Amino acid sequence: GIQVEQSPPDLILQEGANSTLRCNFSDSVNNLQWFHQNPWGQLINLFYIPSGTKQNGRLSATTVATERYSLLYISSSQTTDSGVYFCAARTITDSWGKLQFGAGTQVVVTP
């Protein structure tokens, strides 16, 4: 099946700093999602981005499907950005919407 790898595994940021999280996937995809799992355990949808670039406030994401990677940008980080960021992908050969998750990037934003 499709492999999804995220980097870095851990990230410590000073409040106000910018950062980039990366997601590599091993097959062609028709769904690529970024999630944020907050410290209370909720999985929040950030982006549905099988290709192209999207922005939502201080967060933006870019997926280059032909090169099989996606990037999540966090600008002017805040302590509320802490948590785990997951990338998940669906291969084009899947008929049912099954997502393969990466292992996540643990982000800690310090005041």
Place this chain on the structure above:
Amino acid sequence: DAGVIQSPRHEVTEMGQEVTLRCKPISGHNSLFWYRQTMMRGLELLIYFNNNVPIDDSGMPEDRFSAKMPNASFSTLKIQPSEPRDSAVYFCASSATGTSGRTEQFFGPGTRLTVL
């Protein structure tokens, strides 16, 4: 519109007891997914349904686990008998699935299960 609804949010039970977790997917979604999350194994897909039919249950750990989807608006995950190693957060998610079009998956708040 309401998101994915799960109940209970927390469950504490004793080893050997039956546990039933419930999920109501987003209205109009035709795919439903059950996941388990632990520190050791991360997020695992247990089973998923499409149009109420189980498609792949290869992630179900063992026969003690079973899942049903009697209709488009309700699913259950049952553990009988429960064991301490089943302690985890169980998530339900849903999406509208087809061979084309948007298939964004949305997660419920999860059920935190503790088996003593």
